[in-house]
Amino acid sequence: MILSKIFKNGFLILLACLVLTACATKKEVTKDVTKEVTEVTKEAEATKENEKEKVTAAPKISGQMQGDTYIGTDTVKYLADGVPDRVFFATNESILTTASRETLRAQAAWLRKNSSINVIIEGHADERGTREYNLALGERRANSAKDYLMTYGVSSDRISVLSYGKERPVDGGSSPLAWSKNRRSVTVKAN
Amino acid sequence: MKKKFITLILLIAIPIKAFALIEVDITRGNLNPLPLAVSPLSIDEESRKSFEKTLKKQNIGSEISTIVENNLRTSGLFNPISRDAFLQAPEIANLKPRFEDWNLIKAQALITGKVTYINEKLRVEFRLWDILAAKEMMALAFTTVPNNWRRVGHIISDKVYERLTGEKGYFDTRIIYVAEEGPKIQRKKRLAIMDQDGANNKFLTLGNELVLTPRFNPTSQMVTYLSYFKNLPRVYLLDIETGTQEVVGDFPGMTFAPRFSPDGKKIIMSFAKDGKSDIYTMDLENRLVEKITNHPSIDTSPSYSPNGKFIAFNSDRSGYQQIYIMKSDGSNVKRISFGNGIYGTPVWSPRGDLIAFTKLHKGKFYIGVMRTDGKGERLLTENYYQEAPSWSPNGRVLIFYRETKTNAKGEGFSAKLWSIDLTGYNERLVVTPTDASDPSWSSLLSN
Numbered sequence: 001m002i003l004s005k006i007f008k009n010g011f012l013i014l015l016a017c018l019v020l021t022a023c024a025t026k027k028e029v030t031k032d033v034t035k036e037v038t039e040v041t042k043e044a045e046a047t048k049e050n051e052k053e054k055v056t057a058a059p060k061i062s063g064q065m066q067g068d069t070y071i072g073t074d075t076v077k078y079l080a081d082g083v084p085d086r087v088f089f090a091t092n093e094s095i096l097t098t099a100s101r102e103t104l105r106a107q108a109a110w111l112r113k114n115s116s117i118n119v120i121i122e123g124h125a126d127e128r129g130t131r132e133y134n135l136a137l138g139e140r141r142a143n144s145a146k147d148y149l150m151t152y153g154v155s156s157d158r159i160s161v162l163s164y165g166k167e168r169p170v171d172g173g174s175s176p177l178a179w180s181k182n183r184r185s186v187t188v189k190a191n
Numbered sequence: 192m193k194k195k196f197i198t199l200i201l202l203i204a205i206p207i208k209a210f211a212l213i214e215v216d217i218t219r220g221n222l223n224p225l226p227l228a229v230s231p232l233s234i235d236e237e238s239r240k241s242f243e244k245t246l247k248k249q250n251i252g253s254e255i256s257t258i259v260e261n262n263l264r265t266s267g268l269f270n271p272i273s274r275d276a277f278l279q280a281p282e283i284a285n286l287k288p289r290f291e292d293w294n295l296i297k298a299q300a301l302i303t304g305k306v307t308y309i310n311e312k313l314r315v316e317f318r319l320w321d322i323l324a325a326k327e328m329m330a331l332a333f334t335t336v337p338n339n340w341r342r343v344g345h346i347i348s349d350k351v352y353e354r355l356t357g358e359k360g361y362f363d364t365r366i367i368y369v370a371e372e373g374p375k376i377q378r379k380k381r382l383a384i385m386d387q388d389g390a391n392n393k394f395l396t397l398g399n400e401l402v403l404t405p406r407f408n409p410t411s412q413m414v415t416y417l418s419y420f421k422n423l424p425r426v427y428l429l430d431i432e433t434g435t436q437e438v439v440g441d442f443p444g445m446t447f448a449p450r451f452s453p454d455g456k457k458i459i460m461s462f463a464k465d466g467k468s469d470i471y472t473m474d475l476e477n478r479l480v481e482k483i484t485n486h487p488s489i490d491t492s493p494s495y496s497p498n499g500k501f502i503a504f505n506s507d508r509s510g511y512q513q514i515y516i517m518k519s520d521g522s523n524v525k526r527i528s529f530g531n532g533i534y535g536t537p538v539w540s541p542r543g544d545l546i547a548f549t550k551l552h553k554g555k556f557y558i559g560v561m562r563t564d565g566k567g568e569r570l571l572t573e574n575y576y577q578e579a580p581s582w583s584p585n586g587r588v589l590i591f592y593r594e595t596k597t598n599a600k601g602e603g604f605s606a607k608l609w610s611i612d613l614t615g616y617n618e619r620l621v622v623t624p625t626d627a628s629d630p631s632w633s634s635l636l637s638n
Binding site for chain 2: 092094127128129130131132133135136137139140143144147161162163164167168169170171172173174175178
């Protein structure tokens with residue numbers, strides 16, 4: 001009993017260390033990037049500030065999030081058997097994660113097999129941004145998914161994109177986890 | 192929404208600058224609102240009965256004066272004294288105020304007047320008095336259709352505000368906004384319009400499709416907004432009087448973030464394609480489309496300077512959303528926001544000297560202003576979520592919307608309109624029948 005408690009605590013401490021080192025490395029990377037900019041312009045400085053802010057504002061790793069990207073399955077629906085319909089993004093990002101690419105490759109494979117089906121990729125943002133910027137961000141995320149489908153053999157004329165910005169959240173909560181579920185692109189059948 | 196004419200007759204023009212009567216300093220905020228008395232407009236019995244019949248208002252004189260009182264109080268610059276304290280009856284005050292009586296209740300200014308029913312029209316005369324100097328400061332008369340009675344109250348408010356502050360008023364104006372209803376994950380949104388004080392609220396769309404970001408043209412007769420009609424997000428143009436609508440331009444994708452140019456001849460907006468958003472204009476006369484920015488980043492929320500020579504917008508070309516200005520042809524792009532955090536929704540003030548914005552810093556949202564060179568940043572209000580400031584036509588007040596934080600179940604969400612003075616004082620909830628967002632303030636309807 002006691003042993004297992006010690007193990008548990010030890011594990012927690014280990015986890016905390018990992019989290020801390022992860023944070024530390026992140027910061028260093030940021031620093032290195034800014035160091036590369038030889039000309040210390042005001043712009044670079046301000047960007048550095050923003051990046052710093054982002055690192056500090058990054059939510060802790062929880063069971064359903066990696067960084068601040070959602071990795072759970074709560075809201076995920078399926079295009080077909082074993083083919084998830086959506087992928088998730090980090091705050092302000094439209095870069096596809098490894099998991100997202102895997103999902104999109106499955107979508108592409110299924111679409112290649114079902115060549116009569118066209119899709120709409122709906123891009124979404126969380127509620128923590130201005131409405132107009134989020135419309136553009138949703139469009140960028142949807143295109144990020146579209147481009148990936150295209151590189152895996154789905155013709156561009158079968159894919160249309162539609163941004164909803166922050167207008168159609170799946171989770172109405174005001175928490176980092178809710179926001180992470182809402183930063184998504186969803187592939188839906190158009191016909 | 193018929194356009195109604197108001198004839199304005201200057202009874203006695205009295206430029207008594209030499210006397211330098213009461214002055215209200217609008218730069219000081221509402222620390223010391225000026226005590227003033229709005230004596231109810233006097234009304235003869237015959238007129239009273241006629242208005243009661245046509246407008247279903249028992250005493251239209253008193254109703255109009257109430258509008259004036261509310262407007263002046265809301266401005267934060269004036270403190271209307273309760274009518275219960277008045278010693279002089281409206282009929283007598285209108286003929287010749289006894290300054291001692293008004294001095295006794297500490298009024299520094301007094302508004303008197305009368306309203307009459309003449310040839311099925313409503314005629315109002317009013318006067319503004321300086322109590323301490325025992326002098327008339329202004330006298331005006333209006334004739335209009337009786338249905339316009341609320342506007343009469345707003346016009347009186349504007350004239351009094353202008354006479355006492357030296358700046359144009361903003362009371363005879365309207366707000367167009369998005370009315371919101373329903374659960375947060377499936378909001379129903381409709382375009383709505385109302386008077387600046389919340390009266391005469393009307394819904395302009397049915398809520399069958401998502402609508403966002405309505406903005407008035409300079410004459411406030413037209414509105415440009417984003418509609419998801421047929422699930423195709425496009426910028427639309429709406430004529431408020433006729434209700435006719437049309438898509439702006441023929442773009443193969445989403446257009447959004449529309450605004451009019453200061454001359455009303457162009458619409459400036461963003462067009463999103465392949466993950467990039469650039470700024471375009473369309474000339475409403477010859478339908479010519481011009482590409483203004485050309486950058487792989489997101490360029491959006493464009494807003495013209497009042498002289499039409501510059502455009503402010505936000506772009507994430509530096510990595511994060513920041514505010515830039517450029518010449519109206521897209522040249523000389525210059526970043527102006529360098530504070531901590533991200534910056535968006537720049538809106539050029541009607542005076543041209545300031546840019547209002549939304550700022551996100553350390554998880555809080557701010558409405559602020561900065562000079563057009565980016566210097567002199569002042570944050571006016573901080574909250575969980577707020578954005579999209581719109582200027583009153585005189586550039587003294589900003590209206591914006593604010594959303595509340597929800598609990599873990601997603602309950603407790605609301606979106607409301609708020610206004611705040613440029614001074615950072617006088618923050619007020621703007622009451623709407625439903626939840627509301629994306630407000631846009633009209634120009635002064637009577638000039």
